[in-house]
Amino acid sequence: MHPLWLDHSDGQSVYFQPVRIQRVIEAAGLASGEFGEDIAQMLAREVLTHLPDGGHIRIERVEDQIEKVLLESGYHATARLCILFHSLCAAETRPATQHAMDVMNTFMAASR
Numbered sequence: 477m478h479p480l481w482l483d484h485s486d487g488q489s490v491y492f493q494p495v496r497i498q499r500v501i502e503a504a505g506l507a508s509g510e511f512g513e514d515i516a517q518m519l520a521r522e523v524l525t526h527l528p529d530g531g532h533i534r535i536e537r538v539e540d541q542i543e544k545v546l547l548e549s550g551y552h553a554t555a556r557l558c559i560l561f562h563s564l565c566a567a568e569t570r571p572a573t574q575h576a577m578d579v580m581n582t583f584m585a586a587s588r
Contacts, residue, residue, distance in 0.1 A: 478524050479533040489532065497523050501542060501554075504561070507581065508553040519545055536562075 502516035539562045546555035
């Protein structure tokens with residue numbers, strides 16, 4: 477089971493879609509070069525075990541769990557990407573933009 481609603485920092489609540497956790501993890505794993513789809517799927521399942529069943533959950537709590545699972549699993553570069561991306565998103569009032577992705581790519585290129 478998993479939460480039913482995801483509460484965004486702008487006050488909007490949307491239906492919780494577990495597959496989006498896997499997509500975020502997979503995109504960050506591919507960008508860091510640490511892993512791909514299979515590992516992302518396993519990590520997403522682990523994140524879901526740490527989320528409450530039913531009700532609402534704040535997006536920041538989901539982001540924290542993603543980062544925690546990545547760090548505990550030894551995927552530090554991917555965790556850094558997620559932390560940077562989540563920080564950029566939190567600084568904006570609108571969803572992440574291509575600019576945020578460009579910043580992440582620049583950060584990863586500089587850290588290699």
